[in-house]
Amino acid sequence: NHIHETFCTEAVSGFDIKISLRIGIDYGEIVTRDNDVFGDVVNVAARIANIAVANQTIVSEKLIMGLSYDLRNKTRKYDRIVVKGKTDLLTLFEVMREDRDVTVMRNSITSTHGNIVQSLHLIYKGKSVTLQSNSKAFVLGRSVNSDLVVEGGLVSRSHAYCVYRREKFILIDQSTNGTFVKTAEGREVYLRREEIPLIGRGTISLGESARMDNGQVLQFICV
Structure with a gap:
């Protein structure tokens, strides 16, 4: 907190500007x-720092x-994230500043709409895989070490992964060429180093659009 206060209140010498810091700490x-x-x-600390916003300190x-x-008691639970190379979710905490009006996070955030997703079915070339709410991060990619191997020259070794977060499954792209997600309504969304919640049913295509009919398309069904 002292570091944030120093940079927020003191202008850089010779310039009329102030510096805001984003701090991430692991042990x-x-x-x-x-x-x-x-x-x-x-590496983990750097990943945490990328999540923090200006004048915020996030710790593992x-x-x-x-x-x-x-x-x-001067921290609060902030979020749970997936870190590349780790199978378990990483729980993060925010260091609360005394000068901030902090919103208290509920211990359990539940849906009020009655449409909680409990499982995700992935179908690829006749193979079906089911993920549950307590499943670990599920990796899609060209590497033989992926949880589901998807072949193709445009597919990265560790292309994307699925995680369960806040009562829904999230698809997170970490590839070179991106991921295309098509909903049952026919709308296709392009992701590159981004994430999207999977809703209902549709298709996932790694590296290029499903319209290319390259045979690398996965079907997904959320129930």
Whole structure:
């Protein structure tokens, strides 16, 4: 908080501007070399920092577990995300600033519309896979290590993945060529390093539009 306050209240010397920081913190072992730091914890911290907004500090659950009771009370549960290379969701906490009017997050956010999605069915070349609300991140890609291998020259090794978040399944693209999602109504949406909730039924095409009829199209059904 002191870091944020310093940069928010003090203009940069010689310029009439102020700097806002986005801070992400993880806890673990690092490797130092040539005045730089490396390691899994560094990569996770960078991912967390990308989620934070201006003048916000987001920390991992690993860090929270090492704090005193008083310090834990100065944080609040913020979100759960998928980090590339990890199978489990990462729980994040926000460090609350004393000068902010903070909205309290409910412990359990439930749907008020009665249309909670509980499972996702993926169908590809006659193979059917069912994901449940407690399933881990499910990877689609060209790599043999993917949970569902999708062949094709335009398909990245780890092209996209599905996660269950806030009572619905989310498709997250992390590819070079993007992902095309077509709904039952016929509207096709293009994603590249973006995410979209999967609703009802439709198709997922990796690397190019389903209109190209390349045989790399997956069907999805949410129930």
